[in-house]
Amino acid sequence: MFVTGFRDVRDVAAEQAKVDPMYQFTIEPLAGSGGWEIAGYNIAFTNSALWMLITTVVLFLFVLGGMKRELVPGRWQMVVESFTGFIDDMLEANIGKEGRKYVPYVFSLFMFILFANLLGLMPLGVFGLHPFTFTSHFTVTGVLAIISFSIVLLVGFWKHGLHFFSLFVPEGTPLPMIPILAPIEFISFMVRPFSLGLRLFVAMMAGHVLLEVLSSFVIDGTNAGATFGLMVGLPSFILMIGICALELLVAGIQAYVFALLTSLYINDAENLH
Amino acid sequence: MEAEAAKLLGAGLAAVGAGLASLGVGNVFAKYLEGALRNPGAADGQQGRLFIGFAAAELLGLLAFVVAMILIFVA
Numbered sequence: 001m002f003v004t005g006f007r008d009v010r011d012v013a014a015e016q017a018k019v020d021p022m023y024q025f026t027i028e029p030l031a032g033s034g035g036w037e038i039a040g041y042n043i044a045f046t047n048s049a050l051w052m053l054i055t056t057v058v059l060f061l062f063v064l065g066g067m068k069r070e071l072v073p074g075r076w077q078m079v080v081e082s083f084t085g086f087i088d089d090m091l092e093a094n095i096g097k098e099g100r101k102y103v104p105y106v107f108s109l110f111m112f113i114l115f116a117n118l119l120g121l122m123p124l125g126v127f128g129l130h131p132f133t134f135t136s137h138f139t140v141t142g143v144l145a146i147i148s149f150s151i152v153l154l155v156g157f158w159k160h161g162l163h164f165f166s167l168f169v170p171e172g173t174p175l176p177m178i179p180i181l182a183p184i185e186f187i188s189f190m191v192r193p194f195s196l197g198l199r200l201f202v203a204m205m206a207g208h209v210l211l212e213v214l215s216s217f218v219i220d221g222t223n224a225g226a227t228f229g230l231m232v233g234l235p236s237f238i239l240m241i242g243i244c245a246l247e248l249l250v251a252g253i254q255a256y257v258f259a260l261l262t263s264l265y266i267n268d269a270e271n272l273h
Numbered sequence: 274m275e276a277e278a279a280k281l282l283g284a285g286l287a288a289v290g291a292g293l294a295s296l297g298v299g300n301v302f303a304k305y306l307e308g309a310l311r312n313p314g315a316a317d318g319q320q321g322r323l324f325i326g327f328a329a330a331e332l333l334g335l336l337a338f339v340v341a342m343i344l345i346f347v348a
Contacts, residue, residue: 093321195332198332199331199335202335202338202339203335206335253327256324260325
């Protein structure tokens with residue numbers, strides 16, 4: 001729904017302003033793959049897919065550098081091990097001993113989102129290469145959230161069977177309260193995949209729109225003359241540097257929050273509550 | 274009032290929600306820091322809960338952003 005909306009507005013906005021903050025989210029088929037189809041579905045290799053591939057390759061190389069298993073770790077291995085140790089500690093703190101079997105999934109999830117967010121912020125435009133932040137699309141974050149939610153459902157029903165539904169009735173609930181509490185717990189449970197995907201998508205998209213709007217102040221302000229350039233362009237540019245630093249922080253926090261909430265939801269499935 | 278003008282006004286009003294969420298996020302970190310300074314020993318163990326509170330407060334502000342986006346681009 002957002003993609004079609006953006007396209008309409010972009011056509012309108014292109015006539016009015018020089019910098020269009022929504023243009024950066026356009027998905028385009030690359031290298032003439034626009035017509036590729038399987039069973040009536042378009043499977044074009046888009047810029048979104050390209051950046052997912054780049055993220056995967058960078059992540060693979062990053063982790064590969066730390067797989068030497070040396071007794072005295074080098075710098076690279078230290079970095080990779082501190083990341084795995086971080087996820088390991090998080091899962092053990094939130095789920096307990098049996099949480100360690102989810103380290104591969106949560107580690108991949110965390111690193112994939114983190115690298116995607118950070119690569120999307122890289123100033124590669126200097127070299128004429130424009131990074132595409134695919135985590136700023138709800139389709140991508142929604143699928144990641146659905147994977148997490150599916151794991152919760154599978155583990156929950158596998159381990160506890162139909163007893164898993166006792167998740168909706170917190171322990172020690174007075175009997176008259178059950179008809180009120182159970183629907184509320186059910187709704188809050190079903191909203192989880194939605195809120196999980198929405199948070200990452202909106203945080204990344206809002207940040208990139210903000211950066212683009214500020215850059216349009218700098219460009220338009222400077223083009224309007226020296227006075228405007230000094231009064232509007234320069235302060236906007238300084239603010240933009242600060243916002244860039246904030247966006248780096250947000251990129252890390254959002255990846256962390258996604259992994260943290262996933263581990264909390266898995267905890268519900270493992271231990272009920 | 275024109276429908277387009279009403280949409281943009283509604284989107285602008287929805288942006289108030291982002292400001293209100295900033296109060297919430299600020300409150301989460303302020304209270305955490307307050308508690309952490311009183312009892313620094315317990316602070317590290319509560320960082321997970323800090324970020325859960327932050328995520329919950331932030332999500333409600335982001336919903337205001339979604340409402341604004343829906344009003345501008347979809348409605």
